[in-house]
Amino acid sequence: xxxxxxxxxxxxxxxxxxxxxxxxxxxxxxxxxxxxxxxxxxxxxxxxxxxxxxxxxxxxxxxxxxxxxxxxxxxxxxxxxxxxxxxxxxxxxxxxxxxxxxxxxxxxxxxxxxxxxxxxxxxxxxxxxxxxxxxxxxxxxxxxxxxxxxxxxxxxxxxxxxxxxxxxxxxxxxxxxxxxxxxxxxxxxxxxxxxxxxxxxxxxxxxxxxxxxxxxxxxxxxxxxxxxxxxxxxxxxxxxxxxxxxxxxxxxxxxxxxxxxxxxxxxxxxxxxxxxxxxxxxxxxxxxxxxxxxxxxxxxxxxxxxxxxxxxxxxxxxxxxxxxxxxxxxxxxxxx
Amino acid sequence: xxxxxxxxxxxxxxxxxxxxxxxxxxxxxxxxxxxxxxxxxxxxxxxxxxxxxxxxxxxxxxxxxxxxxxxxxxxxxxxxxxxxxxxxxxxxxxxxxxxxxxxxxxxxxxxxxxxxxxxxxxxxxxxxxxxxxxxxxxxxxxxxxxxxxxxxxxxxxxxxxxxxxxxxxxxxxxxxxxxxxxxxxxxxxxxxxxxxxxxxxxxxxxxxxxxxxxxxxxxxxxxxxxxxxxxxxxxxxxxxxxxxxxxxxxxxxxxxxxxxxxxxxxxxxxxxxxxxxxxxxxxxxxxxxxxxxxxxxxxxxxxxxxxxxxxxxxxxxxxxxxxxxxxxxxxxxxxxxxxxxxxxxxxxxxxxxxxxxxxxxxxxxxxxxxxxxxxxxxxxxxxxxxxxxxxxx
Numbered sequence: 017x018x019x020x021x022x023x024x025x026x027x028x029x030x031x032x033x034x035x036x037x038x039x040x041x042x043x044x045x046x047x048x049x050x051x052x053x054x055x056x057x058x059x060x061x062x063x064x065x066x067x068x069x070x071x072x073x074x075x076x077x078x079x080x081x082x083x084x085x086x087x088x089x090x091x092x093x094x095x096x097x098x099x100x101x102x103x104x105x106x107x108x109x110x111x112x113x114x115x116x117x118x119x120x121x122x123x124x125x126x127x128x129x130x131x132x133x134x135x136x137x138x139x140x141x142x143x144x145x146x147x148x149x150x151x152x153x154x155x156x157x158x159x160x161x162x163x164x165x166x167x168x169x170x171x172x173x174x175x176x177x178x179x180x181x182x183x184x185x186x187x188x189x190x191x192x193x194x195x196x197x198x199x200x201x202x203x204x205x206x207x208x209x210x211x212x213x214x215x216x217x218x219x220x221x222x223x224x225x226x227x228x229x230x231x232x233x234x235x236x237x238x239x240x241x242x243x244x245x246x247x248x249x250x251x252x253x254x255x256x257x258x259x260x261x262x263x264x265x266x267x268x269x270x271x272x273x274x275x276x277x278x279x280x281x282x283x284x285x286x287x288x289x290x291x292x293x294x295x296x297x298x299x300x301x302x303x304x305x306x307x308x309x310x311x312x313x314x315x316x317x318x319x320x321x322x323x324x325x326x327x328x329x330x331x332x333x334x335x336x337x338x339x340x341x342x343x344x345x346x347x348x349x350x351x352x
Numbered sequence: 353x354x355x356x357x358x359x360x361x362x363x364x365x366x367x368x369x370x371x372x373x374x375x376x377x378x379x380x381x382x383x384x385x386x387x388x389x390x391x392x393x394x395x396x397x398x399x400x401x402x403x404x405x406x407x408x409x410x411x412x413x414x415x416x417x418x419x420x421x422x423x424x425x426x427x428x429x430x431x432x433x434x435x436x437x438x439x440x441x442x443x444x445x446x447x448x449x450x451x452x453x454x455x456x457x458x459x460x461x462x463x464x465x466x467x468x469x470x471x472x473x474x475x476x477x478x479x480x481x482x483x484x485x486x487x488x489x490x491x492x493x494x495x496x497x498x499x500x501x502x503x504x505x506x507x508x509x510x511x512x513x514x515x516x517x518x519x520x521x522x523x524x525x526x527x528x529x530x531x532x533x534x535x536x537x538x539x540x541x542x543x544x545x546x547x548x549x550x551x552x553x554x555x556x557x558x559x560x561x562x563x564x565x566x567x568x569x570x571x572x573x574x575x576x577x578x579x580x581x582x583x584x585x586x587x588x589x590x591x592x593x594x595x596x597x598x599x600x601x602x603x604x605x606x607x608x609x610x611x612x613x614x615x616x617x618x619x620x621x622x623x624x625x626x627x628x629x630x631x632x633x634x635x636x637x638x639x640x641x642x643x644x645x646x647x648x649x650x651x652x653x654x655x656x657x658x659x660x661x662x663x664x665x666x667x668x669x670x671x672x673x674x675x676x677x678x679x680x681x682x683x684x685x686x687x688x689x690x691x692x693x694x695x696x697x698x699x700x701x702x703x704x705x706x707x708x709x710x711x712x713x714x715x716x717x718x719x720x721x722x723x724x725x726x727x728x729x730x731x732x733x734x735x736x737x738x739x740x741x742x743x744x745x
């Protein structure tokens with residue numbers, strides 16, 4: 017990990033994060049003096065200032081995230097790799113794009129980029145490699161440029177800090193907490209809270225989804241049982257012609273599995289076609305939504321879905337199959 | 353009325369199938385009920401809890417204000433403190449009517465009886481107009497006020513001298529008993545501010561300041577004035593209305609997901625109902641033919657099967673709502689253990705409109721699910737139906 021702790025302005029960090037994502041201005045920023053103070057601290061190895069500004073697109077569909085960085089940020093981001101162009105800014109009017117941002121804006125290194133919000137033309141110097149993080153959709157400019165573009169002279173959104181030694185975390189936190197207007201958030205803390213929230217939502221979703229699966233299982237059970245009762249005589253004839261109990265049991269179980277497999281196939285097809293629409297619908301009502309697509313049909317996901325479907329088929333088909341196995345062959349020759 | 357009974361008897365012929373189908377509906381409806389009850393209850397109890405605090409703005413030490421607010425509401429040990437001198441800055445800010453300094457500390461005892469101490473001065477009383485105190489609010493060191501829950505659990509009486517739990521040497525007199533507030537205050541022990549600061553060796557330190565404004569409509573300007581005051585760089589100013597909104601936004605954003613998944617459950621239940629009624633139509637093809645032969649119209653047959661579906665769904669909804677209601681306590685405990693920022697008051701509440709909405713949903717579901725089977729039954733040709741051996745659908 018590059019960063020161990022962040023200095024953020026007073027106020028709630030989640031609130032701040034939620035505001036940035038929704039493209040609203042932050043209430044609070046840090047004064048630049050905090051950076052100098054942080055750099056003076058003996059435990060701090062690197063202190064990288066960041067200014068994040070969000071500007072909504074003209075049509076309001078997307079939010080451009082502008083990030084102002086200075087040279088120290090490069091040392092915090094070992095994964096900073098350019099796909100094409102130059103690896104760093106060459107002057108105040110240069111910018112570097114994350115790979116998704118470059119694709120969305122259709123820009124290559126060397127192109128001009130005009131920002132109507134700040135009324136400034138910049139030159140794209142480089143495009144970053146895909147990193148799978150939020151960096152992919154950001155627009156990077158030099159810190160001073162960002163401060164000038166958005167009227168935030170001498171202000172910072174946050175300061176990312178790496179310590180000389182992770183062991184110093186506790187004492188450094190106490191000292192850094194004293195910097196006026198700033199508070200310390202350790203990344204483990206932040207991650208913990210976010211994971212907690214996501215975990216809570218996940219638990220709720222999974223439990224309701226389980227109930228839905230149980231409802232489906234009851235439906236399959238009913239259908240299979242009715243099928244067995246309907247075909248009582250047919251099954252009895254099969255028994256009379258030499259089919260064993262096990263074979264009838266297997267037959268009905270097979271049918272149940274086929275039914276649920278067909279259901280799984282249709283369901284996956286539906287998911288692969290309707291999933292993206294659902295994402296578009298859900299996105300506006302989500303705070304802190306990651307910028308990339310969070311909807312993906314992964315191999316393990318598909319495998320899990322199929323396995324669950326098979327398990328439902330097996331379980332729901334159990335009693336009907338047992339009943340089929342118990343049918344007496346004598347039923348076949350009984351008059352109606 | 354005859355048709356209703358006929359439809360019911362049709363269902364009763366296959367009790368296992370009917371009950372399994374209804375159980376499916378019941379599960380989906382119970383999930384739906386729990387979700388609605390939770391959404392309504394969570395919002396209400398959160399508002400209630402913040403309201404009981406009596407403050408408009410909470411001043412807490414640096415660090416996450418959510419954690420701090422949660423500590424202030426529920427009582428716990430604080431990791432960091434405010435300097436008592438900040439209080440003057442807060443009081444000096446225009447627009448601040450009352451600023452009540454609080455020092456809070458807690459002990460966790462092995463027997464799960466934890467003691468939460470609040471050091472406060474009489475300013476606190478200005479924030480809590482609803483308090484009914486028997487005896488007096490503690491003003492002198494040596495006195496204390498105890499919440500009704502504490503007095504009941506520990507068997508303390510007014511005027512009794514007791515050893516403070518967790519603090520072996522300290523003996524205090526119960527000078528006041530706080531009447532039931534139905535909130536976390538019931539479980540707190542209130543000491544004079546200076547006494548608490550000395551007891552916990554944090555002289556001249558506070559954990560938080562409760563601020564009441566002259567006019568809550570001027571929240572924005574007062575908050576920025578507080579942030580701008582001399583001590584403003586050393587503390588977090590948390591307007592509780594914002595806090596409420598942010599927590600609510602978080603809760604709301606999950607609602608869509610949960611709602612979607614619940615909808616899938618309801619649709620699955622509807623599909624189950626539809627399938628089971630289609631089977632019933634197939635089984636009773638001959639019977640339908642005979643009924644038509646005796647003069648029943650297409651509409652009659654349609655109505656018969658449609659009623660069966662609706663009845664299944666309504667029975668399912670009844671069972672589901674009842675299960676949801678009975679299981680509310682369990683679900684609440686389960687949720688409480690998993691959700692962050694949970695208010696102390698009841699999370700799920702019974703409300704008639706929720707039960708009504710569940711029945712409404714089930715009715716609509718049943719009506720739609722019943723259309724296909726009922727239509728199939730109604731369009732059977734009487735003669736062909738009588739001749740058929742049944743089960744050809």
